[in-house]
Amino acid sequence: MDLIDNSAARRAARAKWPVIKASLSAMDESESPIYPIEALSMMWQLAVDAWAMTDRPLPTYSRDETPVTRINIATKNRDTPS
Structure with missing residues (x-):
């Protein structure tokens, strides 16, 4: 019950933002x-800073060599693994 009361109080406080x-x-x-x-x-x-947190070096590839995968959700067959 305390959790419900707490969320109601937070909701009421947000209404005044x-x-x-x-x-x-x-x-x-x-x-x-x-x-x-x-x-x-x-x-x-x-x-x-974000790359430094990964302990990996900054990428050295060019923008046109960026490793990406494009998936068209409208035509993807969900039964086959990608």
């Missing part, structure tokens, strides 16, 4: 909080 509506249209450069090059720099650091 403020909602901020934001436009999905492109921002004017003067309104943008960061420049695109800054965003790329931040993303790169996150990627390097």
Whole structure:
């Protein structure tokens, strides 16, 4: 019963959270909080940190040699192993 009471209390607390509506249209450069090059720099650091946690070296293959598998869900036969 305590779990149900706790989830109800959390639900009630979330109902009071403020909602901020934001436009999905492109921002004017003067309104943008960061420049695109800054965003790329931040993303790169996150990627390097993530790879460092795997204890594996950064990949050295080119983008067109990236090992990926594309599966079309609409046409995949679910009875056969991929």
